[in-house]
Amino acid sequence: MISQGTIKETALKLMEKAAIEIPDDYLSGLKKAAAAEDGDLSSFVLHAMLENYEAAKEDRRAMCADTGVPRWYVKMANEARIDGGPIALEASLRGATAESTNGVPLRPNRVHPLWRTDHNNNCGIGAPEIEYSFEPDGEWIDLTTVHKGGLFGTDYRMLFPGDGIAGIKRFYLDSLIAFGKRGLACQPAIIGVGLGGSKDISMVLGKQAACLRTVDDRNPDPKIAALEIELKDLGNSIGMGAMGFVGKSMVIDCHIEVGYCHTGGMPMSVHAFCLSSRRAVARIHGDGRVQYRTDPAWFTPYMRRETVTWEPTAEPSRKSI
Amino acid sequence: MGTDSGTLKKINLNVPVTLDDLKAIEIGNVVYLNGVVYTAREGVYQRVIEDGWKLPDDFASISNANFHCSPAAVRDADGSYRVGAMTGTASFRFSKWLARWFEVSGARIIIGKGGMTFDDYKKYFVPVGAIYLTTVGYGTGALLGRGIKKVRDVRWYDELGIAQAMWMIEVENFGPFIADSDLAGNSLFERENAKIKGNIDKLYEGTKPPALHRYGETDDRSEELI
Ligand code: SF4
Numbered sequence: 001m002i003s004q005g006t007i008k009e010t011a012l013k014l015m016e017k018a019a020i021e022i023p024d025d026y027l028s029g030l031k032k033a034a035a036a037e038d039g040d041l042s043s044f045v046l047h048a049m050l051e052n053y054e055a056a057k058e059d060r061r062a063m064c065a066d067t068g069v070p071r072w073y074v075k076m077a078n079e080a081r082i083d084g085g086p087i088a089l090e091a092s093l094r095g096a097t098a099e100s101t102n103g104v105p106l107r108p109n110r111v112h113p114l115w116r117t118d119h120n121n122n123c124g125i126g127a128p129e130i131e132y133s134f135e136p137d138g139e140w141i142d143l144t145t146v147h148k149g150g151l152f153g154t155d156y157r158m159l160f161p162g163d164g165i166a167g168i169k170r171f172y173l174d175s176l177i178a179f180g181k182r183g184l185a186c187q188p189a190i191i192g193v194g195l196g197g198s199k200d201i202s203m204v205l206g207k208q209a210a211c212l213r214t215v216d217d218r219n220p221d222p223k224i225a226a227l228e229i230e231l232k233d234l235g236n237s238i239g240m241g242a243m244g245f246v247g248k249s250m251v252i253d254c255h256i257e258v259g260y261c262h263t264g265g266m267p268m269s270v271h272a273f274c275l276s277s278r279r280a281v282a283r284i285h286g287d288g289r290v291q292y293r294t295d296p297a298w299f300t301p302y303m304r305r306e307t308v309t310w311e312p313t314a315e316p317s318r319k320s321i
Numbered sequence: 322m323g324t325d326s327g328t329l330k331k332i333n334l335n336v337p338v339t340l341d342d343l344k345a346i347e348i349g350n351v352v353y354l355n356g357v358v359y360t361a362r363e364g365v366y367q368r369v370i371e372d373g374w375k376l377p378d379d380f381a382s383i384s385n386a387n388f389h390c391s392p393a394a395v396r397d398a399d400g401s402y403r404v405g406a407m408t409g410t411a412s413f414r415f416s417k418w419l420a421r422w423f424e425v426s427g428a429r430i431i432i433g434k435g436g437m438t439f440d441d442y443k444k445y446f447v448p449v450g451a452i453y454l455t456t457v458g459y460g461t462g463a464l465l466g467r468g469i470k471k472v473r474d475v476r477w478y479d480e481l482g483i484a485q486a487m488w489m490i491e492v493e494n495f496g497p498f499i500a501d502s503d504l505a506g507n508s509l510f511e512r513e514n515a516k517i518k519g520n521i522d523k524l525y526e527g528t529k530p531p532a533l534h535r536y537g538e539t540d541d542r543s544e545e546l547i
Contacts, residue, residue: 048324048457056463064460065393065408105395170528182435239520276460
């Protein structure tokens, strides 16, 4: 049985880690980009960012004052049992979000869309979002918090099969350039592309592809993996770098996730996970042990299953972490 | 102190700034500030310009540098303030208030995210002798947080909340910022956009727009989606 005390304490620590510590995979991706960048202005920006991550860690202060919109992803293994059930779990996650807003401190970012009511704690109707997924074996739960920034950098479009790969590339370029000018998307970013699903799922897949997969992780479908690399290179060939200055670092990595869609359509979304790619993960085991990491390991073979039922394979369904 | 500016020229300014200080600024310079800087955005603009709320006396002699941002800050039980990080917010949306704001506040430096349009510079900045500094990244919140010596005053905290209140902060080596505009109204962002345009045109050569268009993207109401 996993206790609420452990969940709350872990969630508080995750909020702080996400806000302050840039994940290693993004950091090394950005270092590579900085080494290759030759535009003088873009290169200055990347070096300032690298210094900013250090300052945040040294001073234990938020790396970016824009909190973005803190949200939670919960993955539950099939045998996990939670004290107080899902209602208590959600209360702990909301509680940790509110407390760390004052603790770290984080800027309260969440307001009512019409009345602009601000509870000064990043909680409200539908906030923070909590999404769930499940895994076949185990007694653990994985908690991931993502503080995704960006009023800009995300877009959706209904494409059709006839638009083809060329249409995908065109809309990808449209989004990158639209939000890349003046650096509105705070690039270089991890770009997530959601293909298929229904409209809402296409958006969800794109956001999860950006926020829940690490730099250099490839889609298991080799053709999609090749397209990821092609799109990454395409983004970096625009001639635009950080803040929209002349340069070549636009995309640290590109991740594509797909879902089956209506036979007549091909919905597509594009999401940019910015220079403050904030995510933190912990696994809470059934016996109360807690392990922290930065790879959400969200997209598992089980998540991407195509069959009617799940046939346990020889391979473990979750990737090893 | 501050990030190695590489080949870019680095300038320190004391706030309030004078016209002579600003004459030395060229677009693309890296700028650090010392003195007092305040935040003001839609909440303050609306109240001061439209509802007639009063700024402190001699406001421009305390500070003439307006930062478009909200800090990651908290008011502790003893009434003191803790500021963690500071990050600019996109300035383009505040353009409609700027002419009046320059008049009532005496601001000569606007700091924010992403600059404003060339037209805004010509219409509002050049006539009063003001320039625009953009934050860097834009996520350099921790570096800016380090430049804060203390919170001098917070106006309208109860009325406007943390994000929209006017934070007056004493800063030292506060930066880095990049000069997007100069006194002549040149814009670094627009210069860079123009440089990249040729390559973008080449990338798009031979690509086709999607089968389904979007209504409302132009003002032509006779348009169809297919
Ligand atoms: S997009 Fe990211 S780096 Fe940019 S201001 Fe928002 S949270 Fe900060």
